[in-house]
Amino acid sequence: xxxxILIEYLPLYKDALFLTLRIGWQxxxxxxxxxxxxxxxxxxxxxxxKSIVGVHIELFRNTPLLVQLFFIYFALPKxxxxxxxxxxxxxxxxxxxxxxMIETFRSGLEAIPTIQTESALSLGMNDxxxxxxxxxxxxxxxxVPGLLANVIFLLKETSVFSTISLMDLMFTAKDLIxxxxxxxxxxxxxxxxxxxxxxxxxxxxxxxERRMRYGQFGD
Amino acid sequence: xxxxxVKRITSGLLVTGLLAASLTACGSSASTxxxxxxxxxxxEAAADADAGFRTVDEIKESGTINIGVFSDKSxxxxxxxxxxxAGYDVYFAERIGxxxxxxxxxxxxEAANRIEYLQTGKVDIILANFTVTEERAQEVDFAxxxxxxxxxxxxxSDAVIESLDDIGADDQVIxxxxxxxxxxxxxxxxxxxxxxxxxxAEAKTAFENGNGVAWANDNTEVIAFAIENEGxxxxxxxxxxxxxxxxxxxxxxxxxxxxxxxxxxxxxxENFFHADYEETLLDTYGADxxxxxxxxxxx
Numbered sequence: 001x002x003x004x005i006l007i008e009y010l011p012l013y014k015d016a017l018f019l020t021l022r023i024g025w026q027x028x029x030x031x032x033x034x035x036x037x038x039x040x041x042x043x044x045x046x047x048x049x050k051s052i053v054g055v056h057i058e059l060f061r062n063t064p065l066l067v068q069l070f071f072i073y074f075a076l077p078k079x080x081x082x083x084x085x086x087x088x089x090x091x092x093x094x095x096x097x098x099x100x101m102i103e104t105f106r107s108g109l110e111a112i113p114t115i116q117t118e119s120a121l122s123l124g125m126n127d128x129x130x131x132x133x134x135x136x137x138x139x140x141x142x143x144v145p146g147l148l149a150n151v152i153f154l155l156k157e158t159s160v161f162s163t164i165s166l167m168d169l170m171f172t173a174k175d176l177i178x179x180x181x182x183x184x185x186x187x188x189x190x191x192x193x194x195x196x197x198x199x200x201x202x203x204x205x206x207x208x209e210r211r212m213r214y215g216q217f218g219d
Numbered sequence: 220x221x222x223x224x225v226k227r228i229t230s231g232l233l234v235t236g237l238l239a240a241s242l243t244a245c246g247s248s249a250s251t252x253x254x255x256x257x258x259x260x261x262x263e264a265a266a267d268a269d270a271g272f273r274t275v276d277e278i279k280e281s282g283t284i285n286i287g288v289f290s291d292k293s294x295x296x297x298x299x300x301x302x303x304x305a306g307y308d309v310y311f312a313e314r315i316g317x318x319x320x321x322x323x324x325x326x327x328x329e330a331a332n333r334i335e336y337l338q339t340g341k342v343d344i345i346l347a348n349f350t351v352t353e354e355r356a357q358e359v360d361f362a363x364x365x366x367x368x369x370x371x372x373x374x375x376s377d378a379v380i381e382s383l384d385d386i387g388a389d390d391q392v393i394x395x396x397x398x399x400x401x402x403x404x405x406x407x408x409x410x411x412x413x414x415x416x417x418x419x420a421e422a423k424t425a426f427e428n429g430n431g432v433a434w435a436n437d438n439t440e441v442i443a444f445a446i447e448n449e450g451x452x453x454x455x456x457x458x459x460x461x462x463x464x465x466x467x468x469x470x471x472x473x474x475x476x477x478x479x480x481x482x483x484x485x486x487x488x489e490n491f492f493h494a495d496y497e498e499t500l501l502d503t504y505g506a507d508x509x510x511x512x513x514x515x516x517x518x
Contacts, residue, residue: 074421077428085414085430162396163421165414165430171396175415178331178397179405181358183338 005185009176013193016172021197023086023166024155027093031154032147034094035101042102043109043135044127053102060099066160068092073164085164097154104150108143109135141212148205152198169193271340272469275319275478278343283322286312287342290327291420294443294503295348307499308346311365311466314491315344318482329418331397334358337469344475345467348437350399352462360470362479363517364463365492370400371438372455373426373445380433381454386411393431395422400435403459439512443503463514480517487516 038053060068073088083091112135120130162171173190177183278284288308289296296308304312304325316323326342333349336342337359350368351361372392374380386392391414394401404411414431416422423444426434434441438456445451466483468475486492492513500512 074424074428077430082428162417165393165416165421165425167415171415171417174331174417175396175401177335179402180354181334183335 001184001188002182005182006189009182009185009189012172012176013169013189016167016169017193017197019166020155020158020161020168023089023093023161023168024158027090028097028151028154030090030094031097031101031150034098035105038098038102039105039109040131042106043131056095057099057102060096061103064160065092065096065157066163068096069160069164085166088164089158089161089166093154093157096157097150100150100153101147104143104146105139107146108139108141111142112138144209144212145205148201148209152201152205155198155201156194169197271338272472272475273340273343274472274474276474278475279319279321281321283324284316284319284344285324285326285342286315287326287328287333287336287345287347288312289347289419290325291418292348292440294499295439296346305499307366307495308348310495310499311492312344312346314486315346315479315482319478329397330395331417333397333467337467340469343468343472344479348439348464349467350437350462351465352399352402354402355467358470359467360472360476361465361467362476363483364465364514365483365517366439366464366514367461367512368437368439368464369461370403370435370458371441371453372433372435372458373441373451373453374433375429376450376452378432379452379454383408383411383455383458386432388412390432391430393422393426393434395419395436398436399459399462400437404435407459439504442508446503483517487518490515 038056041049041053069088069092072083072092073085076083116134117130120134121127125133158168159170161168162174167175169190173186176186273281288304288306290298290304292306294306296304296306299305309325312323312325326336328336328342328345328347330347333345333347334355337345345359348366348368349355349361351364355361372380372383380386388410389412391412392404393414393416394404396415396417401413401415404413414425416425419440422434422436425431427448433454434444435458438453438458441453442456445453466479468479492515493509496509496513500508504512
């Protein structure tokens with residue numbers, strides 16, 4: 001392994017890391033919003049919308065992100081909808097992540113005993129107040145481990161962005177290997193940068209998970 | 220819960236520690252004198268090679284040769300409508316298999332992993348339109364050439380790019396990762412923004428969708444693209460140096476390299492590559508390009 005090469009490539013990997021994080025966080029934010037809305041729809045069993053959410057979940061959980069990106073980036077322009085590579089990445093990540101987030105939130109909502117909903121309603125709270133003040137705070141805290149697992153999963157999924165010409169970490173490594181054939185250095189940096197990105201999330205996640213456990217009552 | 224938390228932190232630190240250790244280990248080996256480093260490099264290469272390649276005898280014994288070809292690069296290496304590999308490179312590969320008396324196992328490659336496939340012994344020969352360059356020659360051994368190539372740039376007819384100076388600061392040029400076009404533009408025109416794809420089919424679709432102002436690639440390919448697709452023009456038919464395309468084998472695999480060189484020389488006497496051109500490329504390029512493209516007998 002040649003340290004000069006490592007240093008020379010470092011800025012390129014840094015750019016790739018920032019790109020991955022930028023798209024990653026925006027995509028994950030979108031996923032989070034979709035997850036909240038979708039799970040609320042499922043929770044209240046709103047007709048029509050409920051079916052749409054169901055289709056969304058099955059569609060995006062049962063197709064690979066690669067296929068979804070291909071579709072958004074290469075097929076949509078054929079019918080006149082042009083999206084930039086970055087938008088496509090965020091959209092793909094948000095839609096895929098949304099499907100997983102809905103399920104995660106839903107499992108949190110379902111974990112709250114129905115007696116709590118019944119009690120809240122009998123105290124005169126309406127549906128929304130019950131959800132907002134009683135159910136959701138507990139449901140979110142129960143969902144935290146699942147949410148963090150989703151975040152890490154989604155950030156790792158960014159490694160297929162190379163297909164749509166985004167210079168993420170994986171593509172930067174592959175590209176440099178293709179041009180200069182310094183395989184060991186490039187792959188070493190690749191592992192290091194993925195760890196730089198994901199280890200802190202994993203560790204912070206462990207801390208948050210421990211704190212959020214206070215959010216439960218009733219048992 | 221607390222145990223779980225401590226465990227997570229510990230394993231995190233452990234991974235970091237291991238990485239740091241390997242880093243310092245690498246650092247110390249790299250800081251030795253240059254001569255020592257070079258020696259080390261050679262020993263390493265030799266060790267890699269021992270594990271990585273098969274000699275002609277070993278290939279004959281096993282009864283199968285692994286040849287890396289493109290599967291999406293018509294008319295050079297592609298999978299035809301019957302699911303069979305076909306094209307200029309494949310026509311030559313078939314002959315190699317026949318003359319060696321072995322079956323051929325085609326391995327589909329992408330531009331960027333051609334060197335790796337040889338270095339890790341996944342294939343015996345790369346016949347994937349592999350342009351000979353200095354950088355690549357340090358990593359693999361090239362046999363005698365069988366085709367000529369230069370770079371070319373294709374763009375839509377209504378906004379033809381005839382010089383690289385026409386490319387605006389915000390315009391993006393499509394290239395395929397790991398190709399000579401990418402290396403050439405990165406080295407000589409660092410200001411041009413490149414939009415990189417890792418496979419031919421994706422670059423092609425992106426270009427058709429109008430994601431870039433131009434597409435730079437081997438001129439053989441951009442000419443073929445412009446002939447096959449209406450509304451596109453090759454504004455820059457020849458860019459950079461005239462290069463050659465040759466089969467490549469794993470660095471140090473002399474027995475296979477020598478066999479290939481003899482093969483290419485002897486095929487010259489029967490005008491094999493002209494026949495190959497007429498069989499596979501004539502439909503695309505017409506007769507005009509035959510003498511420009513074909514290299515016969517390695518000369």
